[in-house]
Amino acid sequence: MEHYTMNLTLKVWRQKSSKDKGSFETYQVSDISSEMSFLEMIDVLNERLITEGKEPIAFDHDCREGICGACSMYINGRPHGPWEANTTCQLHMRAYKNGDTIVIEPWRANSFPVIKDLMVDRAAFDRIIAAGGFISANTGNAVDANATPIEKDKADAAFAAAACIGCGACVAACKNSSAMLFLSAKVSHLALLPQGAPERKSRVLNMVQQMDKEGFGSCTFTEACEAVCPKEISVANISRLNKEYLIAGLTEEK
Amino acid sequence: MLNSKIPAGQLELKWTDYKGHCKLVNPANKRKLEIIVIGTGLAGASAAATLGELGYKVKAFCFQDSPRRAHSIAAQGGINAAKNYQNDGDSVFRLFYDTIKGGDYRAREANVHRLAEVSANIIDQCVAQGVPFAREYGGLLSNRSFGGTQVQRTFYAAGQTGQQLLIGAYQQLERQISLGNVTMYSRHEMLDIVMMKDKDKNGNEIGEAKCRGIIARDLITGELERHFGHAVLLCSGGYGNVFYLSTNAMGSNVTAAWKAHRKGAYFGNPCYTQIHPTCIPVSGDHQSKLTLMSESLRNDGRIWVPKKQNDTRKASDIPEEERDYYLERRYPAFGNLVPRDVASRAAKERCDAGYGVGSSKQAVYLDYAAAIVRYGKIECGKLGISNPSAEVIRKHGVDVVKEKYGNLFDMYEKITGENPYEVPMRIYPAVHYTMGGLWVDYELMTSIPGLYALGEANFSDHGANRLGASALMQGLADGYFVIPYTIGNYLADEIATKAVSVDDPAFVQAEKAVRERIEKLMGIKGKQSVESFHKRLGKIMWDKCGMARNEEGLKQAIAEIQQLKKEFWSDVRIPGDIKEMNPELDKANRVADFIELGELMCKDALNRKESCGGHFREESQTEEGEAKRDDSNFQYVSAWEFKGESEWQLHKEELIFDVAKPTQRSYK
Numbered sequence: 018m019e020h021y022t023m024n025l026t027l028k029v030w031r032q033k034s035s036k037d038k039g040s041f042e043t044y045q046v047s048d049i050s051s052e053m054s055f056l057e058m059i060d061v062l063n064e065r066l067i068t069e070g071k072e073p074i075a076f077d078h079d080c081r082e083g084i085c086g087a088c089s090m091y092i093n094g095r096p097h098g099p100w101e102a103n104t105t106c107q108l109h110m111r112a113y114k115n116g117d118t119i120v121i122e123p124w125r126a127n128s129f130p131v132i133k134d135l136m137v138d139r140a141a142f143d144r145i146i147a148a149g150g151f152i153s154a155n156t157g158n159a160v161d162a163n164a165t166p167i168e169k170d171k172a173d174a175a176f177a178a179a180a181c182i183g184c185g186a187c188v189a190a191c192k193n194s195s196a197m198l199f200l201s202a203k204v205s206h207l208a209l210l211p212q213g214a215p216e217r218k219s220r221v222l223n224m225v226q227q228m229d230k231e232g233f234g235s236c237t238f239t240e241a242c243e244a245v246c247p248k249e250i251s252v253a254n255i256s257r258l259n260k261e262y263l264i265a266g267l268t269e270e271k
Numbered sequence: 272m273l274n275s276k277i278p279a280g281q282l283e284l285k286w287t288d289y290k291g292h293c294k295l296v297n298p299a300n301k302r303k304l305e306i307i308v309i310g311t312g313l314a315g316a317s318a319a320a321t322l323g324e325l326g327y328k329v330k331a332f333c334f335q336d337s338p339r340r341a342h343s344i345a346a347q348g349g350i351n352a353a354k355n356y357q358n359d360g361d362s363v364f365r366l367f368y369d370t371i372k373g374g375d376y377r378a379r380e381a382n383v384h385r386l387a388e389v390s391a392n393i394i395d396q397c398v399a400q401g402v403p404f405a406r407e408y409g410g411l412l413s414n415r416s417f418g419g420t421q422v423q424r425t426f427y428a429a430g431q432t433g434q435q436l437l438i439g440a441y442q443q444l445e446r447q448i449s450l451g452n453v454t455m456y457s458r459h460e461m462l463d464i465v466m467m468k469d470k471d472k473n474g475n476e477i478g479e480a481k482c483r484g485i486i487a488r489d490l491i492t493g494e495l496e497r498h499f500g501h502a503v504l505l506c507s508g509g510y511g512n513v514f515y516l517s518t519n520a521m522g523s524n525v526t527a528a529w530k531a532h533r534k535g536a537y538f539g540n541p542c543y544t545q546i547h548p549t550c551i552p553v554s555g556d557h558q559s560k561l562t563l564m565s566e567s568l569r570n571d572g573r574i575w576v577p578k579k580q581n582d583t584r585k586a587s588d589i590p591e592e593e594r595d596y597y598l599e600r601r602y603p604a605f606g607n608l609v610p611r612d613v614a615s616r617a618a619k620e621r622c623d624a625g626y627g628v629g630s631s632k633q634a635v636y637l638d639y640a641a642a643i644v645r646y647g648k649i650e651c652g653k654l655g656i657s658n659p660s661a662e663v664i665r666k667h668g669v670d671v672v673k674e675k676y677g678n679l680f681d682m683y684e685k686i687t688g689e690n691p692y693e694v695p696m697r698i699y700p701a702v703h704y705t706m707g708g709l710w711v712d713y714e715l716m717t718s719i720p721g722l723y724a725l726g727e728a729n730f731s732d733h734g735a736n737r738l739g740a741s742a743l744m745q746g747l748a749d750g751y752f753v754i755p756y757t758i759g760n761y762l763a764d765e766i767a768t769k770a771v772s773v774d775d776p777a778f779v780q781a782e783k784a785v786r787e788r789i790e791k792l793m794g795i796k797g798k799q800s801v802e803s804f805h806k807r808l809g810k811i812m813w814d815k816c817g818m819a820r821n822e823e824g825l826k827q828a829i830a831e832i833q834q835l836k837k838e839f840w841s842d843v844r845i846p847g848d849i850k851e852m853n854p855e856l857d858k859a860n861r862v863a864d865f866i867e868l869g870e871l872m873c874k875d876a877l878n879r880k881e882s883c884g885g886h887f888r889e890e891s892q893t894e895e896g897e898a899k900r901d902d903s904n905f906q907y908v909s910a911w912e913f914k915g916e917s918e919w920q921l922h923k924e925e926l927i928f929d930v931a932k933p934t935q936r937s938y939k
Contacts, residue, residue: 033851034851034852050554050555050557051688052554052555052557052687052688053554053555053557054559054686056559057557057558057559058557060557060559060802061557064800064802064803066846067800067844067846067855068798068800068844070846071846072846072847073846073854073855075852075854077336078521079335079340079342079520079521079522080340080342080344080345080520080521081520081521081559081560081562082345082562082563082682083682084344084345084431084434085335085340085342085344085345085520086337086339086340086344087335087336087340100685103685107682107685107686109685109686109688111688132491132852133851133852136336136852138336139336139337140336140337140457142337143337143338143339143445143448143455143457146441146442146445147445147446147448147449148449150442150445151400151401151442151443151445151446152399152400152401152442153446154396154399154400154443155321155324156317156320156321156324156396156443156751156752156755157396158399159392159395159396159398159399160395160399161395162354162394162395162397162398162404162412163356163411163412165398166406166409166410166411167406167410168410169406169407169408169410172403172404172405172406172410173403173406175401175403176403176405176428176429176435179403179428179435179438180431180434182434183337183339183340206401206403207401210401210403212398212399212400212401213401
C-alpha cells in the first residue's frame with residue numbers, strides 16, 4: 018500500500034455547551050498521513066489548537082477499536098463516514114485525498130442533545146434499556162448453563178442482534194430520528210432466547226413506551242439505519258419488534 | 272502490618288468455610304447501608320447490580336457517557352471456567368493450577384482457588400441473563416482452547432466475548448437502576464476518597480480511619496460533588512496507559528486507584544505488566560493507541576524475520592531459506608505457541624538486533640501463506656480434487672482461513688490498508704494488561720478499612736503473568752460471587768453507623784484539596800500540551816520499564832520521571848475553564864497521576880532483582896536468555912505504602928505454596 022500525505026479543509030461544528038448556539042468553523046490541516054485514523058487526524062488538529070491557545074474540539078471516543086460505541090461523528094452527511102460497517106474510530110485517512118473538504122457534525126437528533134462540539138447526550142438509550150432490556154435473573158439463581166439447550170441458529174441470531182454497540186448512528190441517519198433499530202436489536206436478542214420468554218410481552222411494551230417518551234420519531238422503514246450501522250444490525254429485527262409488539266399488545270392481560 | 276486474612280484450613284475448603292462463617296447483614300439493615308462503586312466494567316457493573324439485588328443502596332460512577340462503554344467491552348477471546356463440558360479432564364484444581372503456574376508462582380493460592388471454584392457459576396449466571404455464547408448444533412455451549420492450558424475451557428461469543436459479558440452485566444445494572452436500588456452517575460470521575468474515624472457517644476474519634484465516601488467531578492459541568500458511602504469499591508480497571516501507547520481505551524486511567532494509594536491503600540506489584548505479542552505495529556508519531564490481534568492467530572500463523580539484517584526487500588521477495596522462523600528455532604517444543612511474555616521478548620530481541628521489518632523496523636511477520644496451502648490441500652482432498660493447481664489449493668485455503676479468522680483479517684486490513692491474505696501481517700508486542708494493582712486481602716479489602724478493589728484494579732489473582740481468557744473470569748468472579756459475601760462481613764459491624772452528612776469537615780476538607788489541585792493545574796498556563804507529557808512518559812516507561820528492564824535503565828527512568836514531573840507542574844498548558852466540559856483538564860489530572868505511578872513502577876521493578884512472568888530483569892536470565900526466577904529471595908508480593916512525594920515504604924507479603932510447588936517454566 019502506497020502511503021501519502023494530504024492537505025484538507027475541515028468544517029467542524031463548534032458549540033460551547035448545550036445552552037449556546039453552535040456554528041461551523043473552518044480549519045486547514047496539512048501533512049496528514051494516509052496511515053492515520055480519522056480521530057488521529059483530529060488529535061493533530063487539537064494539538065495545534067492548544068498550542069495556538071485555542072480550545073480543542075471536544076468529541077466522544079474511547080476504545081478506538083470499533084466496539085465501545087462512544088465515537089459519533091456525522092461525516093460528510095453520513096454517520097461514521099464513508100466506509101461500510103465501520104465506526105468513526107476505525108475510519109482511516111486513506112479514505113480521502115489531497116484537497117478534500119470534510120464536514121464534521123455531531124449526531125443530529127432532538128433526543129441526543131449536544132453537550133459540547135461533537136459530543137451528544139445518549140442517556141436516552143440507557144433509559145430504554147432500563148425500561149425492560151434485561152432478563153430478571155438475580156445473581157445466584159441460575160441453573161446449569163447447559164440445562165437449556167438453544168438451537169444454534171437462534172443463538173447466532175440473538176448474538177447478531179446483541180452485537181449492537183449503542184452508538185446511535187441509526188438514529189442519526191434516520192430522517193425521523195427513530196430509535197427502532199437500536200430498540201429492536203435488544204428486543205430481538207432477548208426474544209430469541211428461551212431465558213427471555215417470561216418477560217417477553219412486558220419488555221417490548223415498556224421499552225417502546227420509553228422510546229416514545231424520549232421523543233424519538235416513528236419508523237417509516239427507509240432502512241437508512243441498517244445502511245450505516247457499524248455492526249450491520251439488520252432491519253429484520255424491526256420486523257420482529259413489530260411482531261412482538263403487536264402480539265404483546267393484543268394478548269397482554271392487564 | 273499486612274494481614275491477608277486467608278482462612279485457615281485445607282485449600283479446597285477455605286472459601287466454603289469462609290462463606291459458612293462470615294457475618295451476615297439482615298435485609299432491613301441492608302436498606303440503610305450505602306455502597307459506592309467506581310467503574311462499571313465487568314467487576315463494577317456485576318458488583319453494583321448484585322449488591323443492588325441484595326438490597327443495599329448503591330451509587331455507581333463511570334467517566335464514560337454510559338456504563339456500557341467500560342473497557343471490558345473490548346475483550347475479544349473468551350472466559351475460562353472449569354465446567355469440564357468437554358470431558359477432557361478439566362477440574363477446579365486444574366484451573367487453579369494452570370493459573371498459579373501461568374502467573375509464574377507469584378499469586379496467592381487461596382484467592383486463585385476461589386476464583387477457579389466460582390468460575391462455573393459465572394457461566395451459569397451469564398447464560399441466565401441471556402449472554403449469547405457460541406453453541407454447537409446440539410444446542411449446548413461450545414468451548415475453545417487458549418494459551419497455557421491443555422484443556423478446552425474457554426467460553427466465547429465470536430471475537431466479542433467481553434462485549435457480550437459486559438452488556439449482560441450492564442443490563443442487570445440498568446434493571447437495578449430502574450428498580451431504584453442503584454443510582455447511576457455517568458460522565459463522573461472520582462477524584463479522591465474521603466476518610467474519617469468513627470465517633471463515640473461523646474463525639475470523640477475512635478479506632479482507625481475508614482473510607483466513608485468520595486469526591487467526584489461532574490465532567491459536564493465541572494462541579495465537584497461529595498458522596499457518602501459506608502463502603503467504597505474501586506472497580507476502575509488497569510493502568511496500561513502509563514505507557515501512553517497500549518491496547519487500553521483512551522480514557523482508561525489509574526486516577527481512582529492512585530488517589531486511594533496516596534491516602535494509604537498499598538499498591539501491589541506495580542511492575543507486573545503484560546505485553547501482548549500480537550498487536551498491529553505503530554505507524555508513526557501520530558499513533559494514539561494500539562490494536563490487539565487475538566492470540567488465536569498464533570495457532571496457524573508462522574512468525575518470522577529475514578535472516579539478513581536491515582533487509583529492505585518485500586516479504587514475497589525473500590526466499591524461504593533466507594527467513595528466520597525464530598520462535599520455531601528457539602522453542603522447538605512450543606514453537607509459535609509459547610506464552611505471551613516469551614513471544615514478546617523474542618520479537619523485541621530480533622528487532623533490537625536489526626532484523627525488524629516494515630518502514631519502522633519495529634515489527635515481525637505473522638505469515639499465513641503456509642496455513643493457506645495446508646488448509647487448501649486438506650480441502651482439495653475432502654473434495655476429491657486430484658493434482659490441484661497451486662491456484663486451486665490457494666483458493667480453498669483462503670476460504671478456510673477466512674471462516675476461522677475473517678473478522679481479524681478484516682480489522683487488520685481496515686487499519687493498515689494491506690490484505691493479509693496476500694502479504695504477511697506485521698505485528699509487534701504492545702502493553703495490554705496490568706497484573707499489579709491495589710493490594711487487597713482475601714476479602715478484596717485494601718489496606719484502608721471499608722475500601723475495596725475488584726477486577727483489574729486489584730493485584731490479586733494473576734501473579735506475574737495473566738493467562739488468556741482469565742481477566743473476564745476474575746472481574747465477574749469478584750463482582751458477582753466474592754464481594755457480595757465479603758462485604759457483609761465488614762458491613763455487619765456498620766449497621767449502627769448513620770449516614771454521615773457531606774457537610775462533615777472530612778468531606779469539606781477533601782473537596783477543598785481536590786479543588787486546589789484543579790486550580791493549581793489550570794493556573795500553570797505553560798506551553799506544553801498534556802498529550803506531549805503523556806507521550807514522553809510513555810517513551811521512558813516503554814524504553815526502560817517495558818519488555819526488558821535493568822538496574823541502570825530503571826535508575827535513569829526514575830530520574831527522568833522526576834524531572835518530567837517538575838516540568839509538568841510548571842509548564843503544562845490546559846485550555847478552557849474549570850466549570851465546564853473540559854477533556855484536556857480531565858486528561859491532565861490523569862496524566863499527573865500516571866507520572867507518579869510510573870516512578871513507583873520503576874522502583875518496584877528495580878527492587879525485584881529477579882525475572883518472573885511479564886517482569887524481565889536482564890540481570891536475571893539463563894544462558895539461553897530465558898527468564899530466571901529467584902524464589903529464595905523474591906517469593907513475595909511487594910506492597911508499597913505511599914509516604915510522601917517520591918517516597919514509599921515496601922511491605923512484603925510472603926507467598927506460601929502448600930499445593931502448587933514452584934518449578935522453573937520451560938518451553939524448549
